[in-house]
Amino acid sequence: MKLARLARLDLTDAEIEKYRAELSSILQYVEQLQPVDITDLKPTNQVTGLTNVMRDDEIHDYGYAPDDLFGNVPAMQDRQVKVRRMIG
Amino acid sequence: MDDANHWLPIAEISRKVQTGELKALDLVEQALSTIEAKKEYSAIIATAAERARQRAADIDAAVAKGEPVGKLAGVLFIAKDNFLAFGAETTAASNMLRGFHAPYQATAIERLEREGAICVAKANLDAFAHGSSTENSDFFTTKNPVDATRVPGGSSGGSAAAVMLDMAPFALGTDTGGSIRLPASYCGAVGYKPTYGLVSRSGVVAMASSTDTIGPLTRSVEDTAAVLDAMAGRDELDSTTIERDQAGYRDLPTAQLRGKRIGVISEYMGEGLEPGVRSVIETAIEKLKEADAEIETVSLPSLPVALAVYYIIVPAELSSNLARHDGQRYPFSNPEAKDLDASYSGARGHGFGAEAKRRIMIGTYVLSSGYYDAYYKRAQTVRTKLIKEFDAAFQGVDYLLGPTAPSMAFKIGENADNPLQMYLADIMTVAVNLVGVPAISIPAGTSEGLPVGLQLMAPQRADRALLGIAKETEELLHA
Numbered sequence: 001m002k003l004a005r006l007a008r009l010d011l012t013d014a015e016i017e018k019y020r021a022e023l024s025s026i027l028q029y030v031e032q033l034q035p036v037d038i039t040d041l042k043p044t045n046q047v048t049g050l051t052n053v054m055r056d057d058e059i060h061d062y063g064y065a066p067d068d069l070f071g072n073v074p075a076m077q078d079r080q081v082k083v084r085r086m087i088g
Numbered sequence: 089m090d091d092a093n094h095w096l097p098i099a100e101i102s103r104k105v106q107t108g109e110l111k112a113l114d115l116v117e118q119a120l121s122t123i124e125a126k127k128e129y130s131a132i133i134a135t136a137a138e139r140a141r142q143r144a145a146d147i148d149a150a151v152a153k154g155e156p157v158g159k160l161a162g163v164l165f166i167a168k169d170n171f172l173a174f175g176a177e178t179t180a181a182s183n184m185l186r187g188f189h190a191p192y193q194a195t196a197i198e199r200l201e202r203e204g205a206i207c208v209a210k211a212n213l214d215a216f217a218h219g220s221s222t223e224n225s226d227f228f229t230t231k232n233p234v235d236a237t238r239v240p241g242g243s244s245g246g247s248a249a250a251v252m253l254d255m256a257p258f259a260l261g262t263d264t265g266g267s268i269r270l271p272a273s274y275c276g277a278v279g280y281k282p283t284y285g286l287v288s289r290s291g292v293v294a295m296a297s298s299t300d301t302i303g304p305l306t307r308s309v310e311d312t313a314a315v316l317d318a319m320a321g322r323d324e325l326d327s328t329t330i331e332r333d334q335a336g337y338r339d340l341p342t343a344q345l346r347g348k349r350i351g352v353i354s355e356y357m358g359e360g361l362e363p364g365v366r367s368v369i370e371t372a373i374e375k376l377k378e379a380d381a382e383i384e385t386v387s388l389p390s391l392p393v394a395l396a397v398y399y400i401i402v403p404a405e406l407s408s409n410l411a412r413h414d415g416q417r418y419p420f421s422n423p424e425a426k427d428l429d430a431s432y433s434g435a436r437g438h439g440f441g442a443e444a445k446r447r448i449m450i451g452t453y454v455l456s457s458g459y460y461d462a463y464y465k466r467a468q469t470v471r472t473k474l475i476k477e478f479d480a481a482f483q484g485v486d487y488l489l490g491p492t493a494p495s496m497a498f499k500i501g502e503n504a505d506n507p508l509q510m511y512l513a514d515i516m517t518v519a520v521n522l523v524g525v526p527a528i529s530i531p532a533g534t535s536e537g538l539p540v541g542l543q544l545m546a547p548q549r550a551d552r553a554l555l556g557i558a559k560e561t562e563e564l565l566h567a
Contacts, residue, residue: 007407007452008414008429009445010437019446025508026450030396030463036470043468044475045298046328047524048285048548053327062325068191074421083416084428 095257098163098311099338102204105162108151112144112162112206119164119208123255129231131240131249132166135209136175140164143206158204160318164256165200168247169210170217170293171260173197180293181225182215184439187419194291195323196260196302203318208256211246215441216410217262217295219243220270220513221503224443229500233275234538238497241271241513247305248275258306258315264295265398266492266517268303269529273492273541276531277305278562280312280555283548284524285330287316288323296405297328299398299521309530309559313337316551333552341556345379345564348557349485350544351386356490356516364535369491372532372542375564376489386485388477393470394519399511400454400467401522407451413439446507471522478523482547487557491516492529492541516543526551528558532565 001020004011011019066079075082095101104110120140123132150157167173170180172190179185197207214224222230222245230245232238233252240249244261248271251259261268263281272279280303287302294300304315314337321332352373357366377383415421415435422434440448454463481488493516503510520527525548532542544561546554 003449003453004437005433006456007445007448008433008436009440009448010430010433011445015445019449022446022507023449023453026399026446026511027453029508029511030400030467032393032396033400033466033470034462036390036393036466036473038466038469038473041469041472041476043465044472045468047298047475047522048283048328048330050285050328050330055324062192064192071191072188072419073417074415074419075423081416084425084431086428 094254094307097308098160098257098314101163101257102159102161105147106151106157110162112147113141115162115164116140116144116206116208119256122253123209126253126255129233129236129249129253130228131211131230131246131253131255132209133169133179133181133212133227133246134176136173136207139175140206140208147204158202160200160314161204163205163258164208165205166209166211166247166250166256166259167197167207168213168244168259168261170213170262171197172291173207173210175207176210178210180216181213181227182441182444183226184413184420185418190291192291195288195325196319197291199319200315205318209250211244211250211259213246214243214443216293216406216444217243217264217267218406218443218447220266220510222246223500223504224441226441231500232497235497237499238538239274239500241274241497243267244305245271248272248277248279251277251305251307258304258311261303261305262292262295263301263303263521264299265402265521266514268305269492269517269527269541269543270513272305272529274497274539276539277307278309278312278531279303279305279529280316281520281527282316282320282551283330283526285328286332286551287319288326288329290323290325294409296402297409298405299402301521309528309555309562313340313555316555330549335552337552337555340559341553342560344553344556345376345381345560347380347382348487349382349384350376350487350489351384351481351485353391353488353490354385354387355391360494361491362495362535365491365495365540368533368535368540369542372561372565373489376561379560379564384485386481386488388474388481390470390474390477391519394474394522395511395515397467397470397474397522398514398518399450400463401471403447403451404455404464405451407448407455410444410448415439443507474519475523478525487554488545490543492543493517496535496538496540520545524548526554528554530558530562530565
């Protein structure tokens with residue numbers, strides 16, 4: 001299923017069959033938006049009316065230790081996250 | 089604890105801890121023994137016993153020295169396990185995050201701790217907060233305290249159950265489409281979803297960033313207000329946060345109900361509403377009339393499509409937020425993978441549960457280039473229509489009212505094979521999240537012995553007023 005590949009999800013054949021049926025019924029349900037009249041309306045992304053929230057570009061110390069932040073990474077080497085080879 | 093073995097009101101607990109009449113450490117032991125005694129309900133993923141005892145001992149020592157200990161001194165709470173907190177793992181009830189130790193705490197937790205509150209445990213949820221029953225937890229299903237064969241609702245089901253099982257005076261939940269209010273309704277708790285942005289989401293596992301909110305679950309509106317008061321307001325770690333009410337959220341306005349215009353949402357009282365729920369809500373409406381509230385019927389014509397809007401926008405946003413779980417940065421990884429791509433899809437394919445995968449695929453689909461306009465952009469535009477209808481309704485009435493859910497708690501397993509049927513449990517809660525207004529579910533009575541929640545809504549930023557009339561309504565219902 002192309003969608004599973006786009007979402008980077010390894011699925012078994014049984015899962016693909018199950019999701020194919022379930023996703024079809026969910027997408028069929030959301031079809032009810034197609035006839036809704038949206039003339040002259042703009043999409044909403046932010047509901048409280050805030051626009052860009054800025055602060056001065058200064059270094060703030062929030063008390064986070066880099067080693068703590070890396071503490072959950074499964075594979076590290078020389079204080080860097082270790083991943084598979086990216087370039088063949 | 090009072091005569092019925094419930095916790096005292098939060099204000100009373102903190103007052104007694106401040107004067108030394110109660111020891112925070114004794115309260116912690118009491119909470120831990122209740123958690124142990126009621127573990128068959130599976131409300132809790134892990135306790136933070138050691139840290140809780142240490143914090144309690146520090147508070148008791150500060151009291152002995154006459155030092156200030158905060159407005160929530162010694163008040164215990166249970167955090168939904170998607171809040172980053174010290175003292176236990178933060179798993180979001182997912183295999184993906186099993187073994188994750190928070191490197192920092194959520195702002196909400198920090199602010200509660202600053203006032204002397206103590207986190208004793210982490211509550212179960214649908215994994216990554218995807219669900220309406222806690223059956224999507226990757227670990228186990230929580231049982232409803234009123235009837236253990238039924239679900240507690242979700243996704244904050246462990247939090248609602250924990251409060252009603254008296255494991256702590258309050259619990260924290262998150263509400264993206266009803267995940268605080270639905271379990272509150274199913275378990276008989278008070279559940280509050282504040283105005284979008286009123287409580288910082290920093291340090292909470294993100295689901296759908298344009299609708300995610302944080303709030304308390306308690307046994308009373310007054311307790312909810314005390315908790316909100318400690319958490320609300322701007323936070324530079326969450327740029328979507330808004331200013332808190334100048335008057336705070338304690339000392340709520342009283343005697344406001346008389347003459348207030350309350351609109352009963354006709355779309356929520358129509359077809360599909362269980363007769364038992366209808367009768368509880370109608371009785372509540374009668375009591376409000378007797379208290380001289382002006383009740384009228386209000387229609388928001390786009391409400392029937394709100395759930396469809398929700399099930400496009402939310403999967404879209406969560407599929408982006410969950411992209412970070414790529415097998416490289418968090419505990420769950422796929423070290424046997426043959427290449428980089430396989431290390432992503434292998435970790436995601438095996439680490440995510442069924443509902444997360446389902447939603448990630450829907451989100452990926454509605455955001456893909458050929459379908460973006462037809463699905464995502466259209467949903468965001470219908471959302472605008474819904475916002476305008478709420479704005480128009482609030483021109484005519486002060487508050488909106490309806491049931492929290494169309495039915496009572498369903499049986500464990502009843503909707504397990506039908507994801508769409510499960511989504512319908514949220515049909516009366518999702519609109520509020522799309523529009524960003526505050527809403528509260530308060531227990532209004534029972535049908536067939538099962539709790540029924542009454543939902544009240546107010547315009548954005550009217551949280552203080554909403555809590556005030558909710559407290560009056562609660563008094564009427566219990567009178």
